[in-house]
Amino acid sequence: MKNPYSDLAPSAFWKTGVVQTDKTLWPDLFVPKFAIEPETRVATAGSCFAQRIRQALADQNMPILDVEPAPEALQEDLAREFGYGLHSARYGNIYTPRQLLELLQDVQTGTVREELIWQRKGRFFDMLRPNVEPDGCASVREVLELRRLHLARLRGLFETTDVFVFTLGLTEAWLHGPTGRCLPVAPGVIAGEYDPGTYRFHNFSHSELLKDLKAIRATLRQFHKKIKIILTTSPVPITATASGDHVLNASTYTKSTLRSVAGEMAMRFNNVDYFPGYEIVTTWARDGMAYQDNLRSIRPEVVADVMAVFLDAYGLRDTQDSARRDAEDPAPAEDPEYLDGQEDDLVCEESLIEALQK
Amino acid sequence: MSKRALMIGNSHVGAYMRALQQSDQDLGIDLECVAAHGDRLQAYTIEDGLFCGNFDDPDGKAARAGRKERARLADFDAILVTGMRFSIFHVTQVFRDLGVVAMDSARDHETAARNGMTLISEALLRRIIVDRLSNALAMDVVRDLRQATDLPIWVMCQPRPTRQVLVKGTRFGTFCSALERGSGAFISETYERLAHETCARVGAHYMAQPPETIDEDLFTDTRFMVGTLRPPFWQKNGRKVDFRHANARYGERMLTHLAAKLA
Structure with a gap:
């Protein structure tokens, strides 16, 4: 007897798609909706985890766009500390769609506001x-001028991505x-004072987020009609909540x-894809923590x-090179110092909240 | 009574040694010198209070010039360090591509771009320059000396070059562009301020270049370099010229200032 599931691929079933895979x-x-070729111009943004994606693509010699590259005179550590090389521009971590949408609107209008200092x-x-x-900056004027530079560079980024x-x-x-x-970090964490x-605190709802993401898509298309978007969800739990609820x-x-x-x-949209990095990390089906x-x-x-799943899906992974690196780098995960060092590897404002916990 | 000082450095020690040899007056300082050309002092060691240059002197050239290979720190009242890549040259390079809003040539990002510069914050500029100065061989020596002795340590400013760096054949593009952009005063002030700061961080004093020896912020008045001839030098109109090493007159000014500080 035929039913709607009888001809489906093994990936559609939990047993074959998860348990036995x-x-x-x-x-x-x-299974990507669209291709990323070695010459595709890719830009990245988002939360701390986005830095990982950028690095993985850069390691495969992908032409990751960077419109605010570190000055030649800068050592790597100092460059990272000042927000260079983390994303495709020095926008820092963009945690919410609203933050990105407002940034895109600033780029469109060239808006720079003195109140936001x-x-x-x-x-x-x-x-x-x-x-x-x-x-920090030496003056208000310096903040504003650096922001104008940032917005000018971003226009170039979005037009070419x-x-x-x-x-x-x-x-x-x-x-x-x-x-x-919408701010990337609470007042008083890096600077300013909470008043x-x-x-005011805001916890975005599904409908608000959807509206913002739709607006982001529309705005990006105004910069570059053929732009494609890959969304991912960071699998990193939140550091703290101001919602009044339990953090879990x-x-x-x-x-x-x-x-x-x-x-x-x-x-909904052909030019938007979702990469399930969140699922790979958080599934209880995985072997090991x-x-x-x-x-x-x-x-x-x-x-x-x-x-590797991301790169393989696009046929971008240099497996020979990866194997060679693995061989040269003996079991880093078993080295406690290596693990400790990983936390410092990402630049993450959110984690500062935990550091300031009383 | 004269103070006894140990001078550690490279070819830039010449100005001081000659000043002592040529000066008619008592400068109030006696110098002993451990020096080697360029970066050849980088294999130095400090053990049991003995500073050892560990440089090769197969033909005895250094010894004939009065330079020693080692010196006991306790024999001196102060230690002077000069040259060894602690100089305005390394700071001027930074301004080739970078500017800050406090500079007229980079007052906004569009002006900066027109002048071939990227706008960065003053804070970042400061960190880049302090990093560069801190990584100079001179600072390695100072840091190690500070661990080995409580004697006052003075970093004697390596002189700015003469305007010869603007001339084809001996041209330094970084100085040319700084002059064209009108950034000389800013670069000079920044260098002096951060040189002081960098030295203070490692427990040393910084002796700035005397204002009367400076020509339009970025250069040394030729009167304080004429007569020197230390490699590397260039040919100009068939004559060898040196536009990076100060002469005895400069050394005398610096030592006079130092003696006043040590008194």
Whole structure:
């Protein structure tokens, strides 16, 4: 007797798709809607985890766009500290769709606002990317001019990007009351001071996120008609919640809502795809722990597995090179120092909240 | 009574040694010198209070020039360090591609771009320059000396070059573009300020180039270089010229300032 499931591929069934499958390569888990060729111009943005995606692509010699490359005179560590080489521009981590949408609108209009500056010990910080100048700026004028430069470079980025990879990180955000702008980090964490009259907490709903992502897609298409978007959801749990809920509940809300809205975008639009990195990390079907001892940071070998699935799906992985690297790099995951070092590898404002916990 | 100082450095020690040889007046300082050309002092060691240059001197050239290969730190009242890549040259290079809003040539990002520069923050500029200065061989020596002795350590400013760096054949593009952009005063002030800061971080004092020896911020007045001839030098109109090493007159000014500080 025939039923709607009888002719489906093994990947459609839990037993063959999950229980019995290769849980490293995850065959057919990700079947891309569109190709990424070696010459495709890819840009990345998003939460801390987006830095991993960028690095994996860069390691395969993909032409990852970077419109604000580190000056030649900069050593690598200093460059990272000042937000160079983490994403395709110095926008820092973009945790929410609203943050990205507002950035795109700023690029379109060239808007730079003096109200969006924090102070700390006589130094001035761009509220919309405070972490890219860890020592702050010398003056308001300097903040504004560096932002104008940033926006000018971003116009070039969005006009030339073929594939934009955006990693969704958070639903919770802090909004600046007078301007309504969505901030990447709570006031008082890097600079500024929390004043309930000036800042308000907001936890984005599915419908708000969907609306923002649709607007992002439309805006990106105004820059480049043929742009394609790959959405991913960061598998890194949230550091803290201001929602009043337990952090486990809050994290589950955040990640499931982001996953859901990304899926809906991919279902609705041909030029939007979803990469299931979140699923690869968080599935209980995997052999061994995906997370490090803090239950937040993802083990490096798991990150490598995730990125291998991504690269393999596009036929981009240089497996010979990877095998050679693996051979030269003996079991890094078993070395506790190596694991400790991984946390510092990413530049993550969100983790600062934990550091400031009383 | 004269102070006894140990001078450690490279070819830039010449100005000081000659000043002591040629000066008519008592400069109030006696110098002993451990020096080797370029970076050849990089194999130096400090053990049991003995600074050892560990450089080759197969033909005895250094010895004939009065330079020693080793010196006991306790025999001196102060230690002077000069040259060894702690100089405005390495700072000027940074400004070839980078500018900050405090410079007229980079007052906004469009002006900076027109002048071939990328706008960065003053904070980042400071970190880049401090990094560069801190990585100079001179600073390695100072850091190790600081561990070995409580004596005052003075980093004696390597002189700016003469305007010869603007001339074809001996041209330094970084100085030319700095002059064209009108950035000389900013670069000079930045260098002096960060040189002080970098030295202070490692427990040393910085002796700035005397203002009267400076020509339009970025250069040394030719009067304080004429007569020197230390490699590397260039030919100009069939004559060898040296535009990077100061002469005895410069050394005398610097030592006079130093003596006042040590008194």
